[in-house]
Amino acid sequence: MTLDDTHDPALRCWVESAQHHADFPIQNLPLGRFCAKDGSIRTGVAIGAEILDLERTLALDLLAGDAADAAKQALLAPLSLRADQRRALRRGLSRLLATAQSDRVRPHAADLLQAQSSVRMVLPAAVQGFTDFQAGIHHTLNGRRLRGSGAGSLPANYHQVPIAYNGRASSVVVSGTPVRRPKGQIKDAEGVTYRPTRQLDIELELGVWISHGNVLGDPITVDEADSHIGAFCLVNDWSARDMMAWEMDRLGPFTGKTFATTASAWLISPEALAPFRGTAYLRGPEAELQPPPHLRSSVQQAQGGLHFDLQVLAATARQQQAGQSPVQVAQSHTQHLYWTPAQMLAHQTSSGCNLLCGDLLATGTISGPGPGEGGSFKELGGGGETPFAVGNESRCWAEDGDLIVLRARASREGAASIGFGDCAGIVLPAHGVSRD
16 A cells, blocks of 8 residues: 555644544544534544544545545545545545644634543444454464363364354444443353353454445455545454353354444444555464465565554553553564464355444454463463453453553654544442442
């Protein structure tokens, strides 16, 4: 993907909070949807700590030509923009927000901008379908070690198949939505009981939003797949490990996963992430390690990987009450994804499956190989055996009142750093259970 003047690290914005903002400098410009003070759902652009209201921008004739046309479509369905439309809108917004336009645009700032802290974000699209992959190679290895099944080895098909299952879409929620501890069937020393999970877990994942799909029966090739990706986000695919352990044989997880999946609110475009593309996971030279023909691509190997840092942060109820911010409990990196987003997408459609605008593909948990790099509490806490530190407290599993925050930051020399915004959720007690 070609870089242009919208990626220039020297570019500055007349919105003061955008200067060196950790997530949303002028080089990012993600779209999202928010509930305004009057209750209306509106489309906006994250810029620093503010949101640029796209409808008001159009009403003031501040965008023209292809940028205005793309903005009008974004008002209806921001995820539906194709690459040429996203580029046109990105160029128009970049010029509008650059300091060179300060005298023309700043007088309208009160009408155009709203503080992100003053609005409620909603999902940027109606989720049509949800697929959860298992592309994090170290999470897969760690999980097998903790289960005692093939420690240090991968499933026999791991090098050939982007393993996944189809989930439900109805309980995908936007960042900031509280997550209630689920109840379910659990087998332990007491037998099989129906009760709240005692092993509530999180999963650090990357989400891939589909902007446009394909005709049923017509696969998308691996080299076409990137053109169907409209945006990226962070995903916390909450899990109840004790419920899953009982129900997974033979069809995989069900109620232990269906209760909630949290997605970050902003659509981070492929164009914004262009400076942070690079090589995919480096496989060994052995023939059995190579992707199958329908997923093999020299372009994907050279440019299909995403390169940015990931964090898991947490704050207990007591820490929040004391006014403390979440602290880092784990870090990871997207380089630990064994399959690229394009390979995952192409494999899902390889049987003829049709995708739709609004489908969300999640990579699976992204863990690193070392201590403190687990993308789940199961890994960080040794399956419940070795508590890990959360500030001056400790955890094995998420407890009621805990706040969990996922973050991503893309940076490299010669490029402006950008982020995704928080993917956050606080744990509520199970129904019928009060929290002290």
